[in-house]
Amino acid sequence: MNCFSIVPSGRRIFRMLSAAAAAMFLLNSCGGDSGYVSIAGYAQGGTYTVKLNMSGSVRTAEELKAGIDSVLVRIDSSLSGYNASSLLSRFNAGEAIVPDDIFIDIYGKSYGYYEETGGCVDVSAGALFDLWGFGFTSDSLPSDAEVKKVLEDTGMGRLKRDMKSALDSEGRLTAASLLSDGVSGPPPVLNYNAVAQGYSCDLVAAYLEKQGVSDMLVDIGGEIYCRGYNPSGKPWVVGIDRPVDGNNVPGADLQGVFQAGPEPVGIVTSGNYRKFYVKDGKKYAHTIDPRTGYPVSHSLLCATVVGGDAAETDALATYCMVIGLDEAIRFISSREDLEACLVYDVDGTLKTWTSDGFELLTDR
Numbered sequence: 197m198n199c200f201s202i203v204p205s206g207r208r209i210f211r212m213l214s215a216a217a218a219a220m221f222l223l224n225s226c227g228g229d230s231g232y233v234s235i236a237g238y239a240q241g242g243t244y245t246v247k248l249n250m251s252g253s254v255r256t257a258e259e260l261k262a263g264i265d266s267v268l269v270r271i272d273s274s275l276s277g278y279n280a281s282s283l284l285s286r287f288n289a290g291e292a293i294v295p296d297d298i299f300i301d302i303y304g305k306s307y308g309y310y311e312e313t314g315g316c317v318d319v320s321a322g323a324l325f326d327l328w329g330f331g332f333t334s335d336s337l338p339s340d341a342e343v344k345k346v347l348e349d350t351g352m353g354r355l356k357r358d359m360k361s362a363l364d365s366e367g368r369l370t371a372a373s374l375l376s377d378g379v380s381g382p383p384p385v386l387n388y389n390a391v392a393q394g395y396s397c398d399l400v401a402a403y404l405e406k407q408g409v410s411d412m413l414v415d416i417g418g419e420i421y422c423r424g425y426n427p428s429g430k431p432w433v434v435g436i437d438r439p440v441d442g443n444n445v446p447g448a449d450l451q452g453v454f455q456a457g458p459e460p461v462g463i464v465t466s467g468n469y470r471k472f473y474v475k476d477g478k479k480y481a482h483t484i485d486p487r488t489g490y491p492v493s494h495s496l497l498c499a500t501v502v503g504g505d506a507a508e509t510d511a512l513a514t515y516c517m518v519i520g521l522d523e524a525i526r527f528i529s530s531r532e533d534l535e536a537c538l539v540y541d542v543d544g545t546l547k548t549w550t551s552d553g554f555e556l557l558t559d560r
Contacts (some may be wrong), residue, residue: 394510
């Protein structure tokens with residue numbers, strides 16, 4: 197769950213596109229196929245925006261738009277849990293599929309994140325998210341017995357490390373064949389919500405780089421990849437939304453802003469203030485600890501992580517939200533390749549912690 201917004205030069209907040217604006221193809225074009233343009237469209241149940249410098253591009257803006265949409269369609273056809281015909285939906289339904297490169301690649305990356313985070317980021321915990329109503333079903337507030345039963349049969353440690361080793365002679369894969377040798381129990385239910393949008397940003401950025409684009413900001417549902425400079429010749433400026441319940445419009449209420457780039461970076465924020473439900477006076481947030489099977493409950497409200505690519509920062513922002521403030525500070529401080537901003541609650545007051553290399557330009 198992201199909680200940040202693009203803030204172009206002049207600190208004007210770039211708000212979420214309306215449906216009409218999202219349908220537009222080019223915004224704020226500087227004329228012809230030179231200078232900076234904005235390309236917008238629909239993706240993954242929401243909208244995407246790509247701001248880029250056409251200088252150096254071997255494609256026209258129209259061709260880049262078509263290429264971006266093609267990348268996103270391929271991702272949706274492979275990884276969407278809401279598209280009944282996607283490879284992921286068919287896999288989770290028990291069908292035999294022929295996985296494409298995207299399906300195999302994100303599984304391998306996700307297994308690495310599972311190992312890196314000690315099981316805190318676990319894409320095989322789809323059944324747990326479904327049980328709590330934060331996956332692809334609407335169930336909620338399960339009993340302890342139900343949680344225990346599902347938890348016993350989740351965890352990427354039950355699965356083969358290399359997906360290709362689970363393919364049959366015709367290149368087909370089933371959920372059951374992905375279980376490690378000797379492992380019994382229900383087959384896995386995969387859910388890539390913790391990494392898919394960041395991964396999508398990386399693939400779109402890789403496509404643009406191949407077309408000669410150097411200066412870009414790719415925003416898919418609030419997950420961001422950027423490199424180079426904005427139209428003012430400065431690093432891109434990104435705003436962090438205040439993580440308070442009810443702040444559902446990106447850019448409407450900012451906690452602070454910061455600059456990112458010009459080196460290529462992924463910027464992803466995870467938070468618990470937009471996707472949750474309340475039952476019997478208790479709030480249940482969408483961040484679930486796959487090690488315990490229960491939604492987390494701690495003071496950390498929002499974690500923004502900046503790193504080399506958006507897929508990893510997507511996973512690690514979720515990791516921070518699972519482990520809480522103190523452990524997240526220790527983790528970020530131990531990684532020279534990461535920067536972060538953590539927003540947390542102290543007796544009803546929002547506080548921020550930033551790593552040494554993360555300069556929050558304003559802070560409420």
